[in-house]
Amino acid sequence: MKHIAESTVRRLSLYLLFLEEFEERGLDTISSTELAARGGTTPTQVRKDLSFFGSFGKRGLGYPVAELASRIREILGIEREWRVVIIGAGKIGLALAQYRGFSQRGFQVRAVYDSDPAKIGTRSDGFEIRALDSLTSDAREEPVDIAVLAVPASAVQRVADLVVDAGVRAILNFAPHQLKVPPHVAVKTVNMAMELEGLSFVLTNHDD
């Protein structure tokens, strides 16, 4: 498969969100113009994004909503289930464990881990907090696809190493630290403060 830019993948996720809204509203077809308007992009960009993955729709007739949604789910790899573990039973970790948007997309949170003895063995919203030490043996019984790291920046590289040793090939990192991982492991970092900095930049440099 050709290299697909991360920004293209993000737009596919967005298109899927819109297509599902259109499906709920009972619409059968959608034009690239409408998709573009919702996604804050241009019709040309929409056509280019979708042409990567084969031909959809007929010129002038628009895209078939259900078929395009299904195809994008396939491209994104969310027609199947993924086993997810959360590392870090702090507020962010526990909030993520409960996040319904994950299971709606086929991301099944299987367990929450922590290294704090005071937390291990306790229950939170249906999850028993497991000892981080047991991750490797747990993953041998039931492989883990994706690990979500909600631990302090000072601990996150050590935790990432452990997760990679346990055979996990994808990491979603919430700590403000750039992880070093082997090339076969995919990492995405979400930095809440960085999102706010994007806004403070706009507020600061806005021409009133």
Added chain:
Amino acid sequence: MKHIAESTVRRLSLYLLFLEEFEERGLDTISSTELAARGGTTPTQVRKDLSFFGSFGKRGLGYPVAELASRIREILGIEREWRVVIIGAGKIGLALAQYRGFSQRGFQVRAVYDSDPAKIGTRSDGFEIRALDSLTSDAREEPVDIAVLAVPASAVQRVADLVVDAGVRAILNFAPHQLKVPPHVAVKTVNMAMELEGLSFVLTNHDD
């Protein structure tokens, strides 16, 4: 000021993260090569990003760490404090209210709002949950710079309208919904499921 791409602003945030690490380790200067290696980009890109904002460092001597960090903080608008409110006292909202990364960057969470009568008036980790109805009058007394929306997708457009009416000019949206706001309002949307989709895409399309 010239138009700066969002991706450039994100890289500035990343450079700042690294510069602060270098500062802690007592380093005075840093080369574009080192900054690039940490940020997963090229030295040329680093020089290009920084040249937008004036000249830093001397050829062959690298960038002065403290000066560059301070200048980036200034560019990002985080040398000052920003007043932030969280709308939605669910798990995500309350986790964000506690997130220390915000205050470290000058983002001060001033209040948490909700529209659920069972939550209004209760306290959570030092925050009294206020009635969403009172946001407009509260903001008249103490203007709000940024609103973080942690409410369901079905309610988020209505909440955004209310927030904009209250004079807020920047919104960080956690609901999977593309908001419509007037042009003077900046919006960023964080979608946790979309981040995982970026990973499932890589896992699915990875050549083993």
